[in-house]
Amino acid sequence: MGRLIITFLAAIILLPGCKEDKSTFELVFKATYDGEPLVMFDDLDYKDDYKIRITQSDFYITDVKLINGDSELPLSEVEFVDFSSFNINAEKALEGFTVSYDELDPADYNQLQFSIGVQPEENVMKPADFSSNNPLSKAGYYWDAWDSYIFAKLQGTFEETPGNFDASWFFHTGKDELLRTFTIDTNISLGADETSSVTISMDHKSLLENQDGSLFDIQSNPTNHDPSDIGPIQMIADNYLNAMTFQ
């Protein structure tokens, strides 16, 4: 009888431990400018003769997954990375905008994959098609004239005369052809009861580079709004790869 009681008590104590332990994975996005933490509205050295401010930088990431050979772990269909309202001071900029995935099975992966932009199957839909808790419900991120979501907004002001930042610039990317998918080789071990993370630093000065390494002439061409001329925003879409570093 005594043995039975001891066995019973041991089972009560040990059984919860039999529950499979789960893992957490975090994607940490850090916005930088020329290698330094980017704070919205800060004065930034740009070209020799004028500075800029970045007041908004945000974008959709979609089809986020971890990969190990033929094995894939889909993490999410869509997230909205919002530096605009997060990077309000240096402390926040250093901390980074974090997207967290919980309750994952422990396993090892060697690649992280995601796209910047909206997948074509969702890009035929409109914000009204999604519930308010879905990032794709953002009405301000759909452009009827393009029949497309705005994949990324990058905008700010620039100096017309020294110290005068009244003039605006903005580049909004969108349309299926500007969807870019990134596959990063990195070992990610999801351990039981552990949190793993990958930090992605995105240098915003690099986003504004031409192919020859010179910077966009923001003073002369501060916007993109002609759907037939996607040159600047195609450059930005292509620049995301070189602008990102991974840890």
Add this chain to the structure above:
Amino acid sequence: MKYWVLILFAGLIVLPGCEDPPGEDMGVSLTHISYNPTDYEVPAFPEFPKMEIPADNPLTNEGITLGQHLFFDPILSADNTMSCASCHFPELAFTDANAVSVGIDNVAGERSSMSLINSGFFTTGLFWDGRVMTLEEQALLPVEDPIELHHTWPEVINDLQESELYQRLFREAFGITSTSEITKELAAKAIAQFERILVSGNSKFDKVLRNQTAFTDEELNGFNMYFDVETFGFETPDAECLHCHSAPLMTSGEYLNNRLTPAETLEDFADLGRGAVTGVPFDNGRFRAPSLRNIALTAPYMHDGRFQTLREVLNHYNSGGHPSPNGNPLVYPLGLSEEQLDDLELFLHTLTDTSFYSNPYASNPFN
């Protein structure tokens, strides 16, 4: 003898328990009034998002009826002179035609009354500064606001509990069994139900999109400018309206500084707007982009009612507004001609839809 002593003691112990607890009013029983709520379906428009209705406050005809009465009843104000409808007239798309609203003590507020049309669809916050997220939260605030209805909820609830009309309406709406169950939370739920049925999606603009009618050439020109549509052979400049006033609700729901006020620094705003809510300096001077549906009915314009006419508004945007550190980059000098501004204004008039008046709930039940 011992038996009787025991009964006596038991009586002494038990009897006080039969009394009402001190200070607790058990109210008047309402169970003689029938409770058979019937579902209400919000009019659906194919282009609109699905309205997200809280699970604990489903729309019923009885709930809406109660909300309608509360909305139009001055019982919510301290001196019985003003109701919600005093600042939200149905014929003005539920605004009040004043630059800023004035409360019962003739004290002017700081901001203009916002239209309630389609507010059930808004998911990014309410009021100009987004200080509450739900209609239920919103409905609680004006009653105790010292420059609005300047009352107290305990006094309002007391009045409602004593009213035979509201005893019946609360019972029919929520199935309460006693007047003591009438609360400010239930009142707010009913008002929120009423606001959710104020739906407008039958403007000329909507009918054009549904191929039920057509724009005039001028309206089409305005449409193309509003939505930055590139057309061949009929080129129009971009007016950039759609970025902040996106279809179908004609608002992005975002908080923006549309360069109304010149500001050298982020502290130079008389009304901090969104910044007062978030505490983030970048949000100073930002306000929620309002829906432009029925905009022709809701003059004067902007959060402080500074513009009397739509043309004044268009002139502001055409000028590019004032310098401001967090001014929206999409507000810049547009260079539109007077004729183009005319066309844009004509297009804005196509957003007018008065069909919601035909909803019997959208009128004063006391008339």
